[in-house]
Amino acid sequence: MSLNDQWFTEEYTHGGTAFSLKLGTHKKLHEEQSPFQKIAIYETETFGNLMVIDDCIMLTTRDNFIYHEMMSHPALFTHPDPKKVLIIGGGDCGTLREVLKHPEVELAQQVDIDERVTRLAEKYFPELCENNHDPRAELRFDDGIKWVKDASDNFYDLIIVDSTDPIGPGEVLFTQDFYDNCQRVLGPKGLFVQQSESPLIHTESIIKPMYNKLTHAGFKDINSLHFPQCSYPTGWWTCTMACKDGKIPQFRQQAVENKVFITHYYNKAIHNACTATPEFLKLALNK
Numbered sequence: 001m002s003l004n005d006q007w008f009t010e011e012y013t014h015g016g017t018a019f020s021l022k023l024g025t026h027k028k029l030h031e032e033q034s035p036f037q038k039i040a041i042y043e044t045e046t047f048g049n050l051m052v053i054d055d056c057i058m059l060t061t062r063d064n065f066i067y068h069e070m071m072s073h074p075a076l077f078t079h080p081d082p083k084k085v086l087i088i089g090g091g092d093c094g095t096l097r098e099v100l101k102h103p104e105v106e107l108a109q110q111v112d113i114d115e116r117v118t119r120l121a122e123k124y125f126p127e128l129c130e131n132n133h134d135p136r137a138e139l140r141f142d143d144g145i146k147w148v149k150d151a152s153d154n155f156y157d158l159i160i161v162d163s164t165d166p167i168g169p170g171e172v173l174f175t176q177d178f179y180d181n182c183q184r185v186l187g188p189k190g191l192f193v194q195q196s197e198s199p200l201i202h203t204e205s206i207i208k209p210m211y212n213k214l215t216h217a218g219f220k221d222i223n224s225l226h227f228p229q230c231s232y233p234t235g236w237w238t239c240t241m242a243c244k245d246g247k248i249p250q251f252r253q254q255a256v257e258n259k260v261f262i263t264h265y266y267n268k269a270i271h272n273a274c275t276a277t278p279e280f281l282k283l284a285l286n287k
């Protein structure tokens with residue numbers, strides 16, 4: 001991370017890349033060391049507020065909708081009847097907000113280890129937290145690993161892992177043991193989705209090992225969905241979807257066309273486009 005007076009820059013050493021945002025007049029709005037990580041909030045000139053955890057950009061007011069919509073709607077419109085949803089991480093509540101837009105969801109549990117992320121989101125990204133008092137929402141501040149370990153077999157329809165990079169507190173969410181438990185606690189038609197970094201620089205180091213571990217855990221069909229996310233390293237991002245049992249079903253196209261809520265990125269054509277696998281990924285992932 002480097003920061004002069006005018007800009008916040010995330011230097012992504014591993015990829016040899018960097019992304020900068022010009023700061024607004026107030027510059028740094030907040031910084032603290034929570035029991036788990038360093039959290040900072042900046043005001044930018046054109047992207048609204050910016051949350052940074054351990055020097056990595058987590059979200060901005062302006063572009064978080066793409067990521068949060070893609071972490072939730074493709075999976076929710078693919079599961080035939082998603083009622084019980086578990087979000088691991090996601091403390092800023094952006095994914096939770098999207099999940100709660102689906103009227104058929106009866107329970108949306110968000111389990112983030114760090115309560116401070118949620119408290120700061122309430123203050124600096126209030127629009128993401130607007131549905132936190134929905135009676136279907138359950139906010140828990142707990143260890144996601146332990147949560148899935150203690151959960152009952154076949155309980156959830158969908159698990160969404162909205163984590164940081166697999167370094168620091170997020171690392172354990174990319175392990176075999178975690179995937180084994182996710183497979184166990186998903187119901188028969190259960191789906192799993194995890195943010196899986198950039199296809200340009202993390203295919204070998206993160207996406208491929210994730211496929212191997214998910215397969216080993218018993219997931220039967222796996223696909224990575226890609227989307228632009230300019231504030232993350234390389235500007236091109238993925239989430240990876242896995243089906244507990246059998247092929248990932250065709251998504252409910254009619255339901256997408258008739259959806260009763262507004263999205264700003266996701267729609268039927270985007271769903272079709274984001275599930276297509278580029279040639280280099282097919283090759284790397286033996287698809």
Ligand code: AG3
Pocket residue numbers: 010012056057058059090091092093094095162163164165195231232233
């Ligand atoms: N979760 C994904 C963050 C990964 C970004 N990596 C980076 N900037 N090096 C963000 C949480 C949004 N709910």
